[in-house]
Amino acid sequence: MSQWASICPAARLPVERGVAALLDGEQVAVFRTADNRFHAVSNFDPFSGAMVISRGIVGSRGDRPTVASPIYKQVFDLETGQCLDDSAVRLEVHPVRVLDGMVQVALGAQALSA
Amino acid sequence: MTRKTLVVIGHGMVGHRLVELAVERGLVDAEDPGGWDVVVHAAESVPAYDRVGLSSWFRGTTAEELCLVPDGFFDHPALDLRLSDPVVAVDVAARTVTSSCGTVTPYDALVLATGSTAFVPPVPGATGPGRFVYRTLDDLEQIRAAAQGARSGAVIGGGLLGLEAADALRSLGLDTTVVEFAPRLMPVQVDEAGGQALRRLVEDLGVWVRTSAATQVIEQTDAGLRMVFAEGDPLDVDLVVFSAGIRPDDALARRTGLMTAERGGVLVDEACLASAPDVYAVGECASAAGRCWGLVAPGYAQAEIVVDRLLGGERTFTGADLSTRLKLMGIDVASFGDAHALTPGALELVYADPVAGVYAKLVVTDDARHLLGGILVGDASAYPVLRPLTGTDVVLPGSPADLLLPRRDGAPAGLGASTLPATAQVCSCRAVSKAEICTAVSDGGCRDVAGVKACTGAGTVCGSCVGLVKDLVKDELAGLGVAMSTALCEHFELSRAGMFEVVRVKGIRTWSQLLAEHGRGRGCDICKPTAASILASLDSGYVLDGERGGLQDTNDHMLANLQKDGTYSVVPRIPGGEVTPEHLIVIGEVARDFSLYTKITGGQRIDLFGARVEQLPLIWRRLVDAGMESGHAYGKSLRTVKSCVGQTWCRFGVQDSTSLAIELELRYRGLRSPHKVKMGVSGCARECAEARSKDFGVIATESGWNLYVGGNGGFRPRHADLFLQDVDTATLVRTIDRVLMLYVFTADRLQRTAPWIEAMEGGLDHLRAVVLDDSLGLCAELDAAMTRHVATYSDEWADTLADPDRLARFTSFVNAPDEPDPSIAFVRERGQIRPARSDEKGPALVAGPVLEVVRA
Ligand code: SRM
Ligand SMILES: Cc1cc2nc3c(=O)[nH]c(=O)nc-3n(C[C@H](O)[C@H](O)[C@H](O)COP(=O)(O)OP(=O)(O)OC[C@H]3O[C@@H](n4cnc5c(N)ncnc54)[C@H](O)[C@@H]3O)c2cc1C
Ligand code: SF4
Numbered sequence: 001m002s003q004w005a006s007i008c009p010a011a012r013l014p015v016e017r018g019v020a021a022l023l024d025g026e027q028v029a030v031f032r033t034a035d036n037r038f039h040a041v042s043n044f045d046p047f048s049g050a051m052v053i054s055r056g057i058v059g060s061r062g063d064r065p066t067v068a069s070p071i072y073k074q075v076f077d078l079e080t081g082q083c084l085d086d087s088a089v090r091l092e093v094h095p096v097r098v099l100d101g102m103v104q105v106a107l108g109a110q111a112l113s114a
Numbered sequence: 115m116t117r118k119t120l121v122v123i124g125h126g127m128v129g130h131r132l133v134e135l136a137v138e139r140g141l142v143d144a145e146d147p148g149g150w151d152v153v154v155h156a157a158e159s160v161p162a163y164d165r166v167g168l169s170s171w172f173r174g175t176t177a178e179e180l181c182l183v184p185d186g187f188f189d190h191p192a193l194d195l196r197l198s199d200p201v202v203a204v205d206v207a208a209r210t211v212t213s214s215c216g217t218v219t220p221y222d223a224l225v226l227a228t229g230s231t232a233f234v235p236p237v238p239g240a241t242g243p244g245r246f247v248y249r250t251l252d253d254l255e256q257i258r259a260a261a262q263g264a265r266s267g268a269v270i271g272g273g274l275l276g277l278e279a280a281d282a283l284r285s286l287g288l289d290t291t292v293v294e295f296a297p298r299l300m301p302v303q304v305d306e307a308g309g310q311a312l313r314r315l316v317e318d319l320g321v322w323v324r325t326s327a328a329t330q331v332i333e334q335t336d337a338g339l340r341m342v343f344a345e346g347d348p349l350d351v352d353l354v355v356f357s358a359g360i361r362p363d364d365a366l367a368r369r370t371g372l373m374t375a376e377r378g379g380v381l382v383d384e385a386c387l388a389s390a391p392d393v394y395a396v397g398e399c400a401s402a403a404g405r406c407w408g409l410v411a412p413g414y415a416q417a418e419i420v421v422d423r424l425l426g427g428e429r430t431f432t433g434a435d436l437s438t439r440l441k442l443m444g445i446d447v448a449s450f451g452d453a454h455a456l457t458p459g460a461l462e463l464v465y466a467d468p469v470a471g472v473y474a475k476l477v478v479t480d481d482a483r484h485l486l487g488g489i490l491v492g493d494a495s496a497y498p499v500l501r502p503l504t505g506t507d508v509v510l511p512g513s514p515a516d517l518l519l520p521r522r523d524g525a526p527a528g529l530g531a532s533t534l535p536a537t538a539q540v541c542s543c544r545a546v547s548k549a550e551i552c553t554a555v556s557d558g559g560c561r562d563v564a565g566v567k568a569c570t571g572a573g574t575v576c577g578s579c580v581g582l583v584k585d586l587v588k589d590e591l592a593g594l595g596v597a598m599s600t601a602l603c604e605h606f607e608l609s610r611a612g613m614f615e616v617v618r619v620k621g622i623r624t625w626s627q628l629l630a631e632h633g634r635g636r637g638c639d640i641c642k643p644t645a646a647s648i649l650a651s652l653d654s655g656y657v658l659d660g661e662r663g664g665l666q667d668t669n670d671h672m673l674a675n676l677q678k679d680g681t682y683s684v685v686p687r688i689p690g691g692e693v694t695p696e697h698l699i700v701i702g703e704v705a706r707d708f709s710l711y712t713k714i715t716g717g718q719r720i721d722l723f724g725a726r727v728e729q730l731p732l733i734w735r736r737l738v739d740a741g742m743e744s745g746h747a748y749g750k751s752l753r754t755v756k757s758c759v760g761q762t763w764c765r766f767g768v769q770d771s772t773s774l775a776i777e778l779e780l781r782y783r784g785l786r787s788p789h790k791v792k793m794g795v796s797g798c799a800r801e802c803a804e805a806r807s808k809d810f811g812v813i814a815t816e817s818g819w820n821l822y823v824g825g826n827g828g829f830r831p832r833h834a835d836l837f838l839q840d841v842d843t844a845t846l847v848r849t850i851d852r853v854l855m856l857y858v859f860t861a862d863r864l865q866r867t868a869p870w871i872e873a874m875e876g877g878l879d880h881l882r883a884v885v886l887d888d889s890l891g892l893c894a895e896l897d898a899a900m901t902r903h904v905a906t907y908s909d910e911w912a913d914t915l916a917d918p919d920r921l922a923r924f925t926s927f928v929n930a931p932d933e934p935d936p937s938i939a940f941v942r943e944r945g946q947i948r949p950a951r952s953d954e955k956g957p958a959l960v961a962g963p964v965l966e967v968v969r970a
């Protein structure tokens with residue numbers, strides 16, 4: 001069962017920065033990187049408890065695309081959600097795609113197999 | 115092969131460390147058919163938390179922040195945490211445990227990690243309402259609840275924990291007394307004289323101390339509780355906290371028939387094995403190497419042993435270091451090694467300064483060549499260096515007395531990281547030796563403290579060893595011939611000054627060009643903001659346009675200051691601290707209409723906290739319409755120019771300090787720099803503006819101004835040095851222009867002016883030569899750069915309001931731009947909002963800022 005939800009036109013996403021989206025009460029941080037890829041992770045910063053991941057600086061560590069929490073600056077892998085400064089911490093990752101110029105995010109992992 | 119089950123009883127600090135290690139070392143690999151599953155039974159209702167840091171809960175650290183378990187940790191398929199489900203019985207023959215809800219779990223290995231319980235002396239009246247212990251989060255919640263409406267409290271026990279508890283009661287506003295049975299405070303750690311020094315320091319803080327006091331009975335009276343002592347007057351209080359020691363929690367072990375030590379605790383051997391097959395005990399419930407260890411480090415060491423054994427290793431536990439350092443109520447106390455000089459022939463060296471509140475004692479061998487232990491009260495800054503030397507064969511340098519005399523930089527003379535032997539334990543919490551740290555640098559490729567922390571664990575528990583770790587990393591890198599790299603990060607080999615230089619000389623104007631020509635990868639939270647700041651210093655323009663918007667750091671990104679809960683603060687500019695009543699009213703109205711927490715800052719302005727992203731433009735609109743601007747409390751840029759009232763009103767003033775402060779603030783506002791810049795102007799030598807604690811300080815003289823540079827408050831305070839004397843305003847301003855611009859051109863990232871000048875070859879004389887005699891031929895360029903800045907300054911908040919594209923950034927959600935972030939919650943305190951703590955975020959307490967009046 002697919003649960004793709006459109007959040008905004010792709011052109012509305014700044015390059016190399018994020019935005020927050022609200023889906024069914026859940027907060028998702030959506031990013032578009034310089035290579036025109038899209039990533040969606042939870043907006044919840046596990047280190048501060050604030051909903052701020054979307055406001056972090058995007059970049060890379062080695063070959064991994066990353067976002068740094070704007071509060072205490074821990075760095076997360078945008079593709080896997082893995083925190084690269086603390087192996088025990090990981091952000092939830094959501095599937096994201098662009099369809100007819102709209103950015104769509106799916107909540108919950110089952111959408112992957114849909 | 116079948117999978118095996120490890121059952122852990124108790125999810126405290128040590129129990130959790132054991133589970134963490136089991137994962138880290140690959141014991142619980144979920145994929146391995148012969149791997150282990152771990153079932154953890156916890157009596158408490160919350161997962162393991164930092165009991166060592168428990169008291170910080172009273173200072174606002176939340177239960178979530180204390181939690182030791184990262185989110186998602188127990189999602190691991192091989193881990194199972196059962197909260198509020200204590201084990202009630204163990205059957206060592208059947209190899210099963212039974213929990214309170216009746217579940218029976220078979221085990222292949224069992225670990226008891228039940229910790230200890232607070233000891234309550236058998237005094238009549240010791241239990242009942244108003245009487246508490248100090249061990250769990252639950253205890254603290256009860257104490258806080260009871261303290262509401264109470265006026266006074268007593269702590270029974272003047273040891274380490276008792277003093278922590280007393281500090282907690284004091285912070286709850288109670289008139290607090292510490293009652294100690296022994297003749298001095300902290301009798302286990304410090305000696306008589308140290309105890310006296312400590313007592314004076316504690317009393318100076320307003321906590322009463324009663325030593326040699328044996329509590330005989332606690333009576334319930336109409337007014338509260340009355341403590342009656344063997345001698346002296348009784349004490350009437352509203353509540354009593356027991357902190358008279360701990361007892362190993364070995365009740366379950368006793369019921370199981372495991373052997374226990376005479377003084378309590380599950381008796382274990384060097385492998386931490388108890389008296390039944392495959393049953394281990396670790397942490398405070400275990401009696402290992404002849405005793406129970408009431409600190410977390412030995413428990414962590416035991417957890418290591420058990421995991422090693424389960425993996426087939428042979429490691430043993432033979433004892434641990436009982437050194438402690440404690441910092442509470444601002445009092446620094448440390449005790450290490452043979453603090454009481456019990457070693458035969460030991461000599462004691464004592465240094466005491468009752469006025470400064472400092473007492474230090476070192477215990478050395480009979481030939482005064484080796485350190486055996488010591489006690490430091492009032493100033494324990496030498497502890498991180500002294501502790502690892504304790505009990506080693508390192509020969510002390512020079513006269514041991516040198517070690518005791520206080521130094522300004524903390525570390526005693528002649529003793530540094532380099533004197534430590536390779537085996538010295540640098541981090542006692544995680545048992546990391548100097549050799550391990552050095553190897554992490556030389557072979558492990560670690561290049562900074564963060565790397566060493568991640569790779570060895572050193573410095574991650576109590577943090578007291580971090581300074582020493584840093585010294586070791588520096589020494590080790592130097593030894594490898596690797597100068598501490600000046601590269602900004604993995605994306606740029608350039609230092610900040612180097613980056614500034616290429617941007618300036620080549621006229622680079624975009625990040626893409628800079629990255630393509632001088633960097634690699636895609637950048638990060640270090641190089642991007644640095645580049646953003648440099649691009650802004652060299653060509654002032656709107657900082658959020660196009661590509662530059664993506665580079666900005668946390669606060670610059672939204673032109674306001676991000677707070678811990680995701681809201682922002684706005685600090686309207688109040689140049690020189692002068693404000694008209696009308697503007698003051700506008701600020702008040704904005705604060706009221708947006709329900710913002712309002713506070714006078716240390717920089718002569720007013721900070722408004724708790725604004726949501728989408729409210730920022732509405733707030734700026736109100737300020738701009740009233741002829742004001744928001745201000746830079748963010749950005750590495752000019753903060754405030756603090757003024758005194760000066761000649762205009764003050765009977766001592768000799769120049770118009772307020773006007774000059776306003777002129778300087780308006781001149782330099784918005785200039786992006788390597789770190790923040792602060793200034794101050796005082797109207798006479800009385801110095802009410804504290805100008806000498808600023809980066810640039812100006813003090814009026816009969817004939818003009820004196821200029822001071824390089825002052826700093828903050829982490830390492832420093833008074834500014836006299837740079838120019840008795841100059842007129844024009845000379846003064848031109849000189850500040852040049853020094854400031856030179857700082858922008860050449861300082862390191864996040865280097866304030868004080869360390870910049872200190873690191874400058876030739877120091878102040880060199881600086882004078884450059885900006886006054888133009889020794890480098892740079893002045894024309896510095897002047898031009900400042901002229902351009904002043905001419906092109908533009909109010910970035912008004913510029914945002916004027917452009918709908920720019921405003922689009924200031925929305926909460928891209929798909930619901932006006933929907934307030936539902937996670938933000940406030941409670942009211944003293945008539946204003948403050949962020950709700952996580953334990954308060956229930957629906958009843960949520961009170962979002964009400965937007966009563968918003969102008970369209
Ligand atoms: C609001 C204020 C405290 C207050 O309630 O009074 C404050 C608040 C902050 N200070 Fe400060 N400092 C404030 C006056 C000071 C002062 C006193 C002064 O300026 O007279 C100092 C010591 C003087 C100095 O800077 O030399 C001061 C030394 C620091 C430091 C340490 C700097 C250092 O060199 O060691 C930091 C950390 C940093 O900048 O890296 C800091 C950082 C901060 C930050 C920016 C931390 C952060 O990133 O969130 C705080 C954010 C403010 C906000 O969100 O609005 N704050 N801070 C004061 C704002 C004054 C103003 O109107 O601009
Ligand atoms: C206020 C305070 C300050 C401290 N400061 C320091 C310090 O500065 N430095 C230092 O080294 N140490 C300090 N300590 C001591 C340190 O906290 C302990 O050494 C450490 O917590 C011991 O860990 P543990 O896992 O053995 O026991 P605990 O952390 O006490 O955990 C034991 C857990 O087992 C649970 N349990 C008990 N019985 C059962 C059962 N039958 N079934 C399931 N669960 C059970 C308990 O509820 C508890 O949660 C401090 C302690 C306190 C209270
Ligand atoms: S510094 Fe001098 S002029 Fe300024 S307020 Fe103080 S006493 Fe008056």
Ligand code: FES
Nearest residue numbers: 541543575576577
């Ligand atoms: S000594 Fe406590 S963290 Fe290193």
